[in-house]
Amino acid sequence: MTTTTLAVLVPLLPFLGAAAGLLLGRTAPRFVRPLAVLPTLASLALAVLVAARQGGGRALDSATELTPTGSVPIELALHIDGFAALVAVLVGVVATCVQIYSTGYLRDDPRYPSYAALVSLFTSAMLLVVYSGDLIVLLVGWEVMGICSYFLVGHYWETPEARAASIKAFLVTKLGDIPFLIGLFALGTDAGSFRITKVLGAVAGGGLHHPTLVALLLLAGVAGKSAQFPLHTWLPDAMAGPTPVSALIHAATMVAAGVYFIARLLPVFEASSAAMVVLAVMAAVTMAGSALAALAQDDVKRVLAYSTVGQLGYMTGALAVGDRGAAVFHLLSHGAFKALLFLAAGVIIHAAGTNSLAAMSRMKDLRARVPDAYWTMTVALLSLAAIPPFAGFFSKESVLGAAEHVATGHTEHAPGVAGGIVLVSGLVTALLTAAYATRLWLLAFRGHGTEAPDHGKQPLAMNAVLWVLAVPSLAFGLGYGVLPDWFDGRSLAPALPTSVLGTGLALVGGLVTYGAWRHTTALAARVPLGAVAAHPEGDAGLVEAEAIASHAPAYGDVAYAPDPADPGRLLLGPLHRHAAVGFHLDAVYDALFVRPVRAGASLVRFLDSEVVETYVRGAGALPRLLGAAVRRAQTGNVQTYVSALLAGTVVLAVAALLVATGV
Amino acid sequence: MSPAFATAAAAAAPTHGFLSPTGVEVAFLLVGLATFGAALVTVTTRQLVHAALWLVATLGGLAVEYLLLTAEFIAWMQVLIYVGSVVVLLLFGLMLTKAPIGRSPDADSGNRLAALTVAVAAAAALVWVVVDAFRTTWIDLDGAASGSTKVTGASLFQNWVLPFEALSVLLLAALVGAIVLSRKAKADAANTGASAQAAPGSRSEKEGVR
Amino acid sequence: MHLAYPAVLSALLFCTGLYGVLARRNAILVLMSVELMLNAVNLNLVAFDVWLSRTARETLHSGQALTLFTIAIAAAEIGIGLAIILAVYRNRGTSDIDRLRDTAEGHDGDTPAAEKAEATA
Numbered sequence: 002m003t004t005t006t007l008a009v010l011v012p013l014l015p016f017l018g019a020a021a022g023l024l025l026g027r028t029a030p031r032f033v034r035p036l037a038v039l040p041t042l043a044s045l046a047l048a049v050l051v052a053a054r055q056g057g058g059r060a061l062d063s064a065t066e067l068t069p070t071g072s073v074p075i076e077l078a079l080h081i082d083g084f085a086a087l088v089a090v091l092v093g094v095v096a097t098c099v100q101i102y103s104t105g106y107l108r109d110d111p112r113y114p115s116y117a118a119l120v121s122l123f124t125s126a127m128l129l130v131v132y133s134g135d136l137i138v139l140l141v142g143w144e145v146m147g148i149c150s151y152f153l154v155g156h157y158w159e160t161p162e163a164r165a166a167s168i169k170a171f172l173v174t175k176l177g178d179i180p181f182l183i184g185l186f187a188l189g190t191d192a193g194s195f196r197i198t199k200v201l202g203a204v205a206g207g208g209l210h211h212p213t214l215v216a217l218l219l220l221a222g223v224a225g226k227s228a229q230f231p232l233h234t235w236l237p238d239a240m241a242g243p244t245p246v247s248a249l250i251h252a253a254t255m256v257a258a259g260v261y262f263i264a265r266l267l268p269v270f271e272a273s274s275a276a277m278v279v280l281a282v283m284a285a286v287t288m289a290g291s292a293l294a295a296l297a298q299d300d301v302k303r304v305l306a307y308s309t310v311g312q313l314g315y316m317t318g319a320l321a322v323g324d325r326g327a328a329v330f331h332l333l334s335h336g337a338f339k340a341l342l343f344l345a346a347g348v349i350i351h352a353a354g355t356n357s358l359a360a361m362s363r364m365k366d367l368r369a370r371v372p373d374a375y376w377t378m379t380v381a382l383l384s385l386a387a388i389p390p391f392a393g394f395f396s397k398e399s400v401l402g403a404a405e406h407v408a409t410g411h412t413e414h415a416p417g418v419a420g421g422i423v424l425v426s427g428l429v430t431a432l433l434t435a436a437y438a439t440r441l442w443l444l445a446f447r448g449h450g451t452e453a454p455d456h457g458k459q460p461l462a463m464n465a466v467l468w469v470l471a472v473p474s475l476a477f478g479l480g481y482g483v484l485p486d487w488f489d490g491r492s493l494a495p496a497l498p499t500s501v502l503g504t505g506l507a508l509v510g511g512l513v514t515y516g517a518w519r520h521t522t523a524l525a526a527r528v529p530l531g532a533v534a535a536h537p538e539g540d541a542g543l544v545e546a547e548a549i550a551s552h553a554p555a556y557g558d559v560a561y562a563p564d565p566a567d568p569g570r571l572l573l574g575p576l577h578r579h580a581a582v583g584f585h586l587d588a589v590y591d592a593l594f595v596r597p598v599r600a601g602a603s604l605v606r607f608l609d610s611e612v613v614e615t616y617v618r619g620a621g622a623l624p625r626l627l628g629a630a631v632r633r634a635q636t637g638n639v640q641t642y643v644s645a646l647l648a649g650t651v652v653l654a655v656a657a658l659l660v661a662t663g664v
Numbered sequence: 665m666s667p668a669f670a671t672a673a674a675a676a677a678p679t680h681g682f683l684s685p686t687g688v689e690v691a692f693l694l695v696g697l698a699t700f701g702a703a704l705v706t707v708t709t710r711q712l713v714h715a716a717l718w719l720v721a722t723l724g725g726l727a728v729e730y731l732l733l734t735a736e737f738i739a740w741m742q743v744l745i746y747v748g749s750v751v752v753l754l755l756f757g758l759m760l761t762k763a764p765i766g767r768s769p770d771a772d773s774g775n776r777l778a779a780l781t782v783a784v785a786a787a788a789a790l791v792w793v794v795v796d797a798f799r800t801t802w803i804d805l806d807g808a809a810s811g812s813t814k815v816t817g818a819s820l821f822q823n824w825v826l827p828f829e830a831l832s833v834l835l836l837a838a839l840v841g842a843i844v845l846s847r848k849a850k851a852d853a854a855n856t857g858a859s860a861q862a863a864p865g866s867r868s869e870k871e872g873v874r
Numbered sequence: 875m876h877l878a879y880p881a882v883l884s885a886l887l888f889c890t891g892l893y894g895v896l897a898r899r900n901a902i903l904v905l906m907s908v909e910l911m912l913n914a915v916n917l918n919l920v921a922f923d924v925w926l927s928r929t930a931r932e933t934l935h936s937g938q939a940l941t942l943f944t945i946a947i948a949a950a951e952i953g954i955g956l957a958i959i960l961a962v963y964r965n966r967g968t969s970d971i972d973r974l975r976d977t978a979e980g981h982d983g984d985t986p987a988a989e990k991a992e993a994t995a
């Protein structure tokens with residue numbers, strides 16, 4: 002088979018799996034698991050094959066036009082370069098891991114068939130985005146991911162949190178998608194084609210009329226999909242979905258789509274230095290803010306969600322300094338270790354029966370209950386905190402190195418100010434990242450107090466996947482020497498000054514957090530706290546759903562617990578309260594959008610019920626009045642009737658006479 | 665229509681002025697005035713029994729008018745049926761419904777003003793039309809009476825036999841209907857034996873018609 | 875004789891009867907007024923019959939025949955009418971036609987209720 006055929010099969014197989022799963026899910030439940038895992042696995046194998054054949058050489062381009070579509074043609078096009086090949090492998094790996102993990106995680110879930118089919122569909126859509134060489138085809142995958150995300154986040158639709166989160170995720174990403182669509186149209190009109198290669202050719206030839214406008218419009222869509230400030234608020238709330246969904250969608254793939262999209266169209270953004278500065282500022286605000294917020298979260302998955310937002314900030318930062326190699330490098334390593342973190346968190350939540358760090362910090366020996374999750378999560382957290390020699394260190398240093406490169410005057414790709422912003426914020430975030438990673442680890446695994454509940458051994462499918470993912474988290478960074486061949490060719494090796502600075506800051510962050518934890522941990526014993534799921538014997542999905550549903554009643558908020566023993570509280574001081582709620586961005590949105598819309602709705606309702614209804618009633622009033630008058634005439638007195646009758650007769654007769662005599 | 669009649673009348677007869685009335689005309693006019701006056705009293709008097717008696721005067725006056733118009737058989741029929749039986753029947757009805765003897769203040773309903781308006785308007789319109797149409801039409805009353813018993817009988821039983829017999833069926837139906845109405849009411853209210861007399865009364869006058 | 879005399883007299887009598895029908899309260903007086911109207915018509919019929927039989931040599935005497943029929947029908951009408959009035963009077967205790975208002979619009983006045991009360995009494 003040619004490489005093109007293989008590449009077409011990569012997104013097609015999971016799609017067929019999804020269709021088959023949806024069709025057969027109810028009638029043949031035995032086939033659901035194979036139908037979920039096997040197409041994804043095959044697609045991973047094919048993606049690896051495609052990557053091997055492509056081998057970082059010339060980009061593979063292939064297109065076919067199904068039907069003429071007016072002025073700007075839309076083609077089914079493939080564009081596979083090194084980025085696409087490697088990202089597709091990442092998507093395949095994470096999706097396969099998630100599918101295998103889900104067989105154990107949602108073992109007893111009655112909605113597993115539709116869930117697995119949606120995950121397959123989602124995988125297919127992401128692979129389509131990755132391989133697509135046409136912007137409109139890419140948009141199709143982009144939107145299919147949006148709707149799958151809506152369904153999957155709302156998997157536990159019995160709980161109000163999940164319902165609200167799914168709607169929020171959908172609406173916020175759609176809010177970005179509208180400018181995104183307009184931007185795509187502007188781009189396609191300017192370039193005369195939606196083919197990425199032609200668009201890039203037009204950009205290189207200076208054919209773009211309004212590069213800043215187009216770039217900012219596209220940026221809005223990317224901010225929505227990749228959860229960048231100010232459209233990131235949906236991501237932490239999306240943690241109301243099952244953990245594998247969080248791992249797949251909200252850590253490794255869907256949010257990466259935005260970054261990947263910019264990486265593909267980076268020349269469009271580079272054509273406008275204003276857009277690059279905006280991108281840099283967005284990345285900086287996202288990184289620093291999300292890291293602070295992550296430090297204050299109580300729900301372990303929300304910590305990871307904010308950490309995802311922050312790491313995506315690194316990627317957009319790398320793009321802001323014009324180095325897409327570093328961005329995709331970080332995307333790959335982050336995809337691996339963040340998927341691992343989420344999946345391990347799912348195991349921990351199952352074992353502890355709670356998703357609250359405050360409750361976990363009051364459990365002794367949780368790590369002994371879940372040794373696999375303990376060790377793999379440690380690896381992943383070290384990778385997240387960018388401690389050498391883990392994968393996160395190399396990718397993050399490549400980002401910081403690229404920023405330093407630009408900041409020190411090599412401004413051929415990006416303005417120097419963008420490099421400065423990304424460098425400073427990246428270093429600050431490195432410190433904060435290490436701090437919240439340490440806090441997470443300490444609170445989850447170093448608790449004191451009662452014995453952790455024993456729920457038996459975790460399913461093999463879940464634990465095995467953790468170890469599979471631990472390998473790239475540990476060792477992927479060593480590929481920095483090979484990867485430039487696949488990317489633009491720029492070196493991704495860590496530079497000495499930023500490495501020392503970044504690692505030093507990370508160590509400082511970790512140590513400070515440890516000190517704070519030592520200081521506060523004595524308090525933990527004094528303040529009993531915690532709520533544990535009611536059905537510890539249920540499967541992990543059920544336990545998690547109950548944990549999420551019970552968090553707000555137990556602690557007063559989905560994100561926050563009044564725990565004085567939290568080191569984050571000590572470190573953040575007065576900022577803690579604001580960081581816990583995401584710096585009130587939701588409240589701002591509430592005031593800016595929700596309330597005006599509600600007010601508008603109630604105004605419309607008022608207009609409808611009072612004004613329009615008044616007209617309707619008024620229209621009825623005249624006939625009613627006439628009716629009343631006519632009714633009043635019905636006195637029942639026969640003489641009145643006869644009088645009226647005869648009077649009418651006389652009038653008619655006289656009139657007829659007048660007409661007849663011609664008077 | 666008035667010009668057609670006017671020309672027909674003008675062609676048929678010489679002009680007869682209103683200011684030189686014949687004897688018949690004077691008589692007709694006087695009796696007519698009396699009749700009209702009696703009719704007015706009939707519909708305005710507050711004494712119900714008097715109204716019936718004034719109705720007798722009106723109907724009698726009309727009988728005289730018929731005579732003056734040489735329709736003698738109809739005049740006698742008028743006297744026999746109307747004056748003789750209908751008015752008697754009406755008087756029976758008044759008594760049976762316990763109509764007050766003497767002046768009753770509420771003989772007229774509240775509808776009087778409307779009734780007056782309609783009646784006056786109708787009268788004005790009718791009189792205007794009739795006068796306008798037949799101002800010059802002249803009835804020549806000389807010669808054989810056109811309404812003698814012989815003439816009327818011949819006409820009735822030569823040309824009008826079928827309607828006459830149909831009418832007899834109608835009268836039979838009315839007879840039965842009146843009996844049924846009265847009997848049913850009697851069954852409902854057994855205490856009023858007097859009411860049964862209405863039915864025989866009506867039957868008798870119908871036979872009179874036959 | 876001028877035809878206008880009986881015609882005008884007939885019209886006036888008719889309108890007198892009309893007034894009586896509309897203004898009288900007692901149903902029997904209304905019947906009397908109806909008789910007046912019928913007689914007015916009879917007068918018309920007779921007068922025109924006489925005129926036509928002389929002027930147009932008409933021998934059918936349709937006017938007089940119709941007059942006789944009208945008299946017969948009027949007699950029948952009086953019979954039936956009186957029977958109805960008596961039945962109503964026995965049921966309702968009154969023969970005033972402006973108090974027989976059962977067909978009036980529901981809440982418009984208390985007359986029907988009063989009628990029923992009288993009927994049951």
